[in-house]
Amino acid sequence: MPAVAFDHVTVAVETDHSPGSKVLLSDVSLRLEEPRVGVIGANGSGKSTLLRLVNGLVQPSTGSVTVDGDHTVRAVRKVRRNVGFVFTDPLSQLVMPTGREDVELSLRRSVKNSAERRKAAEAALDRLGLLHLADQSIYELSGGERQLMALAAVLAVNPTVLVLDEPSTLLDLRNRELLRRTLAGLEQQIIMSTHDLELALEMDRVLVIDQGQVVFDGGPAAAVAAYRALCMDGLHARERR
Amino acid sequence: MRGHGFLLANYVPGNSLIHRTPLALKFLLVFGCGLASFIIVDWRISLGMLGLLSGFFLLTGAGLKKLWGAIRPLTAVLLVIGLFQWWQLGAPTAARIVLNILVCVVAASLLTATTPVQKLLDGVVKAATPFRRLGADPERFALTIGIMLRSIPYIAGTFADVRDSARARGLERNPRALILPVFITSVAFARQTGEALAARGLGEPED
Secondary structure, three states, X not given: OOOEEEEEEEEEEEOOOOOOEEEEEEEXXXXXXXXXXXXXXXXXXXXXXXXXXXXXXXXXXXXXXXXXXXXXXXXXXXXXXXXXEEOOOHHHOOOOXXXXXXXXXXXXXXXXXXXXXXXXXXXXXXXXXXXXHOOOEHHXXXXXXXXXXXXXXXXXXXXXXXXXXXXXXXXXXHHHHHHHHHHHOOOOEEEEEOOXXXXXXXXXXXXXXXXXXXXXXXXXXXHHHHHXXXXXXXXXXXXXX | OOOOOOOOOOOOXXXXXXXXXXXXXXXXHHHHHHHHHHHOOOHHHHHHHHHHHXXXXXXXXXXHHHHHHHHHHHHHHHHHXXXXXXXXXXXXXXXXXXHHHHHHHHHHHHHHHXXXXXXXXXXXXXXXXXXXXXXXXXXXXXXXXXXXXXXXXXXXXXXXXXXXXXXXXXXXXXXXXXXXXXXXXXXXXXXXXXXXXXXXXXXXXXX
């Protein structure tokens, strides 16, 4: 498995409405080598920022992130070739009118011949059982089918690491199950944030993020318990106010 | 998000004469129709051209429903333009302007309905290759066209959603309640699309 390493990473952004900068992630040091890594935490806790660092979409204010030794700022193009990123809303990720066209778009750089590209796109869609939906407008697909289509477009270029930012948040139970089974069959290293605690329990390692800090790092059952306790503490504190 | 208000027709697989026509010729047809809209001064010629192009469209096997689907989202705008021009410049000029816009839309739909997007993008890359010497990246040209095709239905769908929301709140007559949310959503969409492209390494210069 490739290793994703965070070395004393802090991310801070300037805000218009408050003096100084807002810290989104504070002094995170991690080495992620497990096949399945989950990230859980409340909305706005810093999960997405942590994931975006892996693909170079967010750059650290201090510290560094490397994927298999490649620096996510200095070697960002190489990192993006190796790290696939799936967003929460597939409609903001799929940039072509149909799934086939979107997968072919992913392959334009690597496969120059259009007939070969078409074949490669069909193979990528077939792997996820989506070939029969290849020419349907992305607007006509269900949420789960769209999410799988976005996944197919990312997997078409064979990344070694797959980062998913709350991929099941917009899905119903059936589609969530479909996505879960698909992810279980992938050989890539997966780093995924989620609010679905059942899904988190299937990971090899789970990080709990709170207010920009990793407050728990360990096995899934203990991590979910720690997260539940954290949420209850927050609720009690709110009630006392 | 509805996103079904597609302004140009999606590709319809087929083997008609128009499907088999070389891409360059179809490009020329669209370009020629655009140019003609500035030159033609008689509404009857515009009507004839619209009839001819609609006939070509139906010959492709894409069907009347698809043709209407390409024109329908424009009807309200064309009505406003037509009425305004009638008031300002008279009926013949109003008819010519409206018909010329329809000619352009049908010509563009003829191209998109008979050409797979990837073939269209390959054509754009080929046409833009000479600009490589000036430092341009032909793949970026193609990507821009692809994103444009994808963004039109998104923004049309956003407009439909916003109109429904405004109607639900009794604000359908308030232009601010319609225009501002569409504008904000479109900017957010552009940002998300940019981020998605960056994440996939698309639009970056080749090694």
